[in-house]
Amino acid sequence: MFVVFGATGQTGSAVADTLLEKKRTVRVVLRSDKAADAWRAKGADVAFADVADASAMTKALDGAIAVYAMNPPAYHVTDMFAVAKNIGAAYVEAITQSSVQKVVLLSSVGSQHARGTGNILTTHFLENIFGSLTIPVTFLRAAWFMENWNGLAAVAAEKGILPSFLQVLERSIPMVAAKDIGRAAAVALTEDWAGKRIIELHGAADYSPNDVAAAFAAAIKRDVQAVALPESEWQATIAGFGASPEVANAWCEMLRGFNSGYIVFEDSGTETRKGQTTIEDFAAEVVKEQNLRNEN
Numbered sequence: 001m002f003v004v005f006g007a008t009g010q011t012g013s014a015v016a017d018t019l020l021e022k023k024r025t026v027r028v029v030l031r032s033d034k035a036a037d038a039w040r041a042k043g044a045d046v047a048f049a050d051v052a053d054a055s056a057m058t059k060a061l062d063g064a065i066a067v068y069a070m071n072p073p074a075y076h077v078t079d080m081f082a083v084a085k086n087i088g089a090a091y092v093e094a095i096t097q098s099s100v101q102k103v104v105l106l107s108s109v110g111s112q113h114a115r116g117t118g119n120i121l122t123t124h125f126l127e128n129i130f131g132s133l134t135i136p137v138t139f140l141r142a143a144w145f146m147e148n149w150n151g152l153a154a155v156a157a158e159k160g161i162l163p164s165f166l167q168v169l170e171r172s173i174p175m176v177a178a179k180d181i182g183r184a185a186a187v188a189l190t191e192d193w194a195g196k197r198i199i200e201l202h203g204a205a206d207y208s209p210n211d212v213a214a215a216f217a218a219a220i221k222r223d224v225q226a227v228a229l230p231e232s233e234w235q236a237t238i239a240g241f242g243a244s245p246e247v248a249n250a251w252c253e254m255l256r257g258f259n260s261g262y263i264v265f266e267d268s269g270t271e272t273r274k275g276q277t278t279i280e281d282f283a284a285e286v287v288k289e290q291n292l293r294n295e296n
Contacts, residue, residue, distance in 0.1 A: 014182020180275025
């Protein structure tokens with residue numbers, strides 16, 4: 001039994017789908033029954049638990065040999081770090097009381113740092129908490145999510161510009177699609193390893209904001225120019241996405257870390273893997289989903 005938390009999210013759904021395609025026995029853990037029927041139709045078992053409820057999580061892990069764990073986004077709270085620590089403690093308590101033999105934890109580029117990474121500090125805390133487990137654990141450190149561009153695609157289609165938090169428009173960094181993160185996690189779950197290991201997950205290639213703009217231009221069929229979003233506008237822009245002021249502050253610190261080159265892969269004592277999705281394929285998919293193509 002492979003248990004997948006966060007199955008309604010971008011990475012968790014890809015983990016569960018990939019495992020089901022491999023004919024594995026899968027249980028998805030949901031917070032409500034909203035998506036339960038859809039998962040049952042795919043052949044998955046369904047359990048219900050909040051990731052801060054160790055007792056419910058222990059029940060959800062009954063009979064499991066492997067688990068995909070992740071920290072659900074908590075962008076509306078005042079202290080996302082306290083939330084992450086509580087969730088990590090609940091995970092470890094539940095896993096310790098279960099039959100689970102191995103864990104894959106979703107982490108992030110930059111998680112080796114104990115400061116200066118903004119919201120990425122949540123995964124630093126989780127890695128430390130999960131490090132107390134005596135069973136094999138994989139920390140899957142993912143690159144910059146391509147999905148971070150989703151909310152800006154409509155601006156590209158309407159105005160021909162792609163606002164970028166990444167300030168060096170010609171500098172390439174690793175970017176990976178969420179579905180590739182899920183696939184990589186599913187593969188890792190089916191492997192055998194000893195102790196703790198770190199997998200640094202890159203995308204198919206490194207991309208710059210200029211590359212992303214060109215990919216959206218090709219998909220939308222209009223000229224698109226990457227434009228650096230002034231740091232003075234970051235806070236209000238991120239808050240406009242629904243983040244609390246405290247979380248917006250954390251995002252700003254993270255962005256400064258990427259722009260300064262501080263947030264990078266550790267590349268020492270780690271394993272490197274790559275996703276398959278190119279930025280061109282990603283942009284084409286986003287444009288199709290949001291119906292942004294310019295047919296004129």
